[in-house]
Amino acid sequence: MMSFYDTPLADLDAAMQADPAWALPHTMKAGFLLSLTEPGLRDEAAAHLSHARALATTAPARERQHLEAVQLLLEGRWQAACNGWDQLLTEHPRDALALQWAQLWDFYRGDTPALRQRPARALPEWDESDPLHPYVLALYAFGLEENNLYPEAEEAGRRALAANPRVPWAVHAVAHVMEMQGRFEDGATWLRQHQPHWAVDNGFACHLWWHKALFRLEALDVAGVMRLIDHHLSGPALQITLQRLDATALLWRLHLLGEDVAAPCAALLAGWDLSAPAAGYYAFNDVHAVLAMLGAGQQQRAEHWVARCAEQALSATDAGRSNHAMARGVGLPLMRGLLALGRGDAGSAADQLFPVRAAARGLGGSHAQRDLIDLTLLAAAARGGRSTLGRAVLNERRMAKPLTPLTRHWLEALGSRSEARA
Numbered sequence: 001m002m003s004f005y006d007t008p009l010a011d012l013d014a015a016m017q018a019d020p021a022w023a024l025p026h027t028m029k030a031g032f033l034l035s036l037t038e039p040g041l042r043d044e045a046a047a048h049l050s051h052a053r054a055l056a057t058t059a060p061a062r063e064r065q066h067l068e069a070v071q072l073l074l075e076g077r078w079q080a081a082c083n084g085w086d087q088l089l090t091e092h093p094r095d096a097l098a099l100q101w102a103q104l105w106d107f108y109r110g111d112t113p114a115l116r117q118r119p120a121r122a123l124p125e126w127d128e129s130d131p132l133h134p135y136v137l138a139l140y141a142f143g144l145e146e147n148n149l150y151p152e153a154e155e156a157g158r159r160a161l162a163a164n165p166r167v168p169w170a171v172h173a174v175a176h177v178m179e180m181q182g183r184f185e186d187g188a189t190w191l192r193q194h195q196p197h198w199a200v201d202n203g204f205a206c207h208l209w210w211h212k213a214l215f216r217l218e219a220l221d222v223a224g225v226m227r228l229i230d231h232h233l234s235g236p237a238l239q240i241t242l243q244r245l246d247a248t249a250l251l252w253r254l255h256l257l258g259e260d261v262a263a264p265c266a267a268l269l270a271g272w273d274l275s276a277p278a279a280g281y282y283a284f285n286d287v288h289a290v291l292a293m294l295g296a297g298q299q300q301r302a303e304h305w306v307a308r309c310a311e312q313a314l315s316a317t318d319a320g321r322s323n324h325a326m327a328r329g330v331g332l333p334l335m336r337g338l339l340a341l342g343r344g345d346a347g348s349a350a351d352q353l354f355p356v357r358a359a360a361r362g363l364g365g366s367h368a369q370r371d372l373i374d375l376t377l378l379a380a381a382a383r384g385g386r387s388t389l390g391r392a393v394l395n396e397r398r399m400a401k402p403l404t405p406l407t408r409h410w411l412e413a414l415g416s417r418s419e420a421r422a
């Protein structure tokens, strides 16, 4: 589960068969299914959880704590689930499952400080000779990176890989550092060097291909991005929604550069479960569905989708769910800005997207994933006569990393201050 090699499902099924009275494999399977953020898997997760509950009366306290945390996930109360894992970890800092899952749900709900703090609380309790130590170090590396501690993150990620090269989360953490620092050539080299370890039989490969494509995009190599999409982020390569999100996010970035992505976006949507329960399930996924619809030129469908998400996410029954606040604070305002851009009202889109940036962390995902908000704002500003606003946002980028070909593209699209005054 920590390495992403294969899926843990076969092992969990084997554990259930070997010891039918053991609750934990059922809890773990439920948690794994929920971690895929697919509403279509909720019922199966619920069935495993109720089976686990029936078996858990004599289970150790730690296993029951896992059960309660996954139950909270099932109810959409992600923060409460993470709080449960925190309590467990205070007593058992070497519970790798709690560390792994709590970080995943910190990530999904945008709790940036916790991404670093939780592994930091546990790491000194681990022996470096423990075979899971590099995986925990990788969690810490990613937490450091998301908290902008780039040199420390890179050091931790490289240390994890020196101990074990088959830790894709560590490869990923260092790739994020390079992304955030505008080191797109270093990043491409880094991923190529480690490719034999992450690209084969690994459930995380799709996301690392996404990162590789981001480095091509930073170089403004549109053909290179398309090639990576064709080979690794389309068709049968896309098995789950999380992979569709990455493909969508790339196509949207190309769309912002003026590329025609209608056909691949329509193909993505064709295999995507966007049935009624999906709307308003998770704001991050909802936003990506809108991007795919707009990329495919399906404005009406996107308008209806956002209306359904609003209805679902803001309903009274949703009030205890983590997604309620995520949708209200970020997801819905962001989607409304995107709809404005789709309608051709680029100036209004830029005005609506600018305030979303301040709360963007609450959408979940990484800084690199949420960068699509800034990129969309830059495109809206360039098209909608909001060049001073666009340049202000672009200035943040210029101060954060060297001038890359992508940044230069937006600089040219937005013009200089003197041009605007003329």
Ligand SMILES: [Fe+2]
Pocket (backbone or CB within 6 Å): 172, 176, 207, 211, 366, 368
């Ligand atoms: Fe990533």
